[in-house]
Amino acid sequence: MTFHLHTMSKSIEAAHGASFLEELNTKWNDHTKALQMIRDILMYMDRTFIPSTHKTAVHELGLNLWRDNVIHSSKIQPRLLNTLLDLILRERTGEVINRGLMRNIFKMLMDLGPSVYQEDFEKPFLEVSAEFYRAESLEFIECSDCGDYLKKAERRLNEEIERVSHYLDAKTEVKITNVVEKEMIANHMPRLVHMENSGLVKMLLDDKFEDLGRIYNLFRRVPDGLSTIRDVMTSHIRDTGKQLVTDPEKSKNPAEFVDTLLEKRDKYDRIISLAFSNDKTFQNALNASFEYFINLNPRSPEYISLFVDDKLRKGLKGEKEEDIEIILDKVMMLFRYLQEKDVFEKYYKQHLAKRLLSGKTVSDDAEKSDNQTEDRMWLNCQLYVRSSDHITLVPILVGDYPGRLMGTADLRATFSKWSESLACVKGKNVLQKEPMSKDIGEDDAFSVNDKFTSKLRKVKIGTVVAQKETEPEKQETRQRVEEDRKPQIEAAIVRIMKSRRVLDHNNIIAEVTKQLQSRFLANPGEIKKRIESLIERDFLERDDSDRRLYRYLA
Structure with missing residues (x-):
């Protein structure tokens, strides 16, 4: 062979x-x-x-x-x-x-x-x-x-x-x-x-789903490939998100501010779903990015509440009630990103009160689906409206913010040259204001507008919708929020110490922060103040040998 x-x-x-x-x-x-x-x-x-x-x-x-x-x-x-x-x-x-x-x-x-x-x-x-x-x-x-x-x-x-x-x-x-x-x-x-004019950021900006899907499927085949894409995407979302929430121009209109956030969220949801195989690690990165930049603007809780208020007042033009439900579900995702959920709740109660008092809501069902708390406090007061010819006493309801009037009222008056109405709406300016401006100050003076005329016997003037707070109002709200947080922080400290009996300062800070993070991000300085307050009231005591160690007093 x-x-x-x-x-x-x-x-x-x-x-x-x-x-x-x-x-x-x-x-x-x-x-x-x-x-x-x-x-x-x-x-x-x-x-x-x-x-x-x-x-x-x-x-x-x-x-x-x-x-x-x-x-x-x-x-x-x-x-x-x-x-x-x-x-x-x-x-x-x-x-x-x-x-x-x-x-x-x-x-x-x-x-x-x-x-x-x-x-x-x-x-x-x-x-x-x-x-x-x-x-x-x-x-x-x-x-x-x-x-x-x-x-x-x-x-x-x-x-x-x-x-x-x-x-x-x-x-x-x-x-x-x-x-x-x-x-x-x-x-x-x-x-x-990072290729100029065609790299990953350009693909994200232009919604190039085919290219994004290709880069995902190719990079996933090599070590650190997906983390490379994820890091670039995260950096881009955080940078653009930070520009959005810190831009004074974009913050002028709360509804547009939140609309832009929702559009940004929808955009990246589509990209992750269609191009990145609905990858959970990318979804987590998206959530972490939104949580990062949405909390850079301290007014985000207020603006989200104002957005909800606007949708529940006006609805969506040409859209069905089910579409409002979808929008509210998306807004709830933004709510989850908030570190100060209690601030949102404070604003939401205020806006809800105005909405219910004015009868301006697009749907009772939508209102119920969005409103998780129904505790409302109403106070009776009386509003005196004075004119040169007649004085009418009108009962009106106000919400839980003293000094801020809310609600609707019918004013009936007879004057020689003008019909009855309420004040300061363009084209229906029954009253004159000095100085003339859209905003109302404490020192503004009002008088009857003798030149006002109307062919109608009854002139309807819409109520003032919820608007973003002025700086003094914002400070007042913040102060109320801080006061509401104190008993919550103390309750968390007591719960922890009652269970642990003895614990050092750093661990108390960490555990209190963890317990309260679903509602707000507790300030370590405020936690320390609450610990001192509890020591003064004999709930806790310091260890004699270690001043950073606390004991619970049964």
Whole structure:
């Protein structure tokens, strides 16, 4: 058999060009057929003599002889490798090759044993491929924008997967794809995501879902790929969000301020859902980013409450009640981001009171779905309205903020030149104000507008809607919130100390903060003041030997 194989080897060596692989394949088929016949003839010997003498089985012996005398021939082995690598290179550059013949040759190498396939082909194949894709990636990245580069990388990756399916060993797939991923993606991640005018930020700004999906699916294949995308996305959302909430111009209109936040949230929800496979880590990053920048503006709780008030007063033009429910659900997501939920509650109660007193609500059901607390305090008072001809005493309701009038009233009066009404609405200015302005100050003076006329007997003037607070009002609200927080902080301290009995200062701060974070972010300085207050009232005492250690007094 060895002598016969030497003859076959010379025939293969003599083949030129494309006929080399064809001759090798023909001689291999002849050898396997002959080997099958020999094994059948010597079947009895294979079953009895071979096992007892620990000899090599006939078929295995025939494969080993082919390997040593043909495949590992000094004139065939390097030529075979170079021919295979050259054909694969041609295929990579767009030429059509004989995949059927390639499949037969690679099956031959695999039949000779995994080590033959790996050492004679796979190992040098992977090395050459790394060099090829290293050079190609540098060429591509210099002449392509990020989106085009990713398309090329995706195409190359798919080509290698397809190549494996057609004629390479299935185990080669993970190895060759790792090469493509490393050379075309992992080695260029920072440059790709930060590419000017086409990188990740540009994709996010322009809602390029296809490109975003491609960068996600490619980067997820390499170590730290998704974290790279996530970090850039997070930084971008935080930077743009910070600009939004700290821009004085954008804060002038609370409804537009919150609308912009909702649009931003919807935008990135769509991106994460459609392009990032609804990845939970990206959703968490989005939530953390919103929580970061929404709390940079101390008026966010007030503005969110004003937005809800506006929607429940006016509704959505041309939209159904169900659409208002959807908007309110989205607003509740913003509410969850607030660190000072108790501040929102304070404003919400105020706005709710005005809404209910004025009868300005688009839907009782929507009102109920949004209003989680129904404790309302109403006070009766009397409003005196004086004119030059008549005085009317009108009962009116006000909310839980002393000095701030709310509600509606009918004023009936008879004057010589004007109809009855309320004041200071453009086109219905029954009263004159000095100085003339939209805002009302404590020192403003009012008088009857004798020039006012109307064809109607009854003139309806809308009530004043909730508006953002002036600076003094804001300070007043903040002071009330701080007062409301004191008993909550003390209650948390007592609960903790009653359970733990003895605890040091830092741990009390940490546990109180954790207990109250669902409502507000407790200030460590205020917690310390509450601890001092509880010590004065004999709820706690300091340890004699360690002043930072506190004991609960039963």
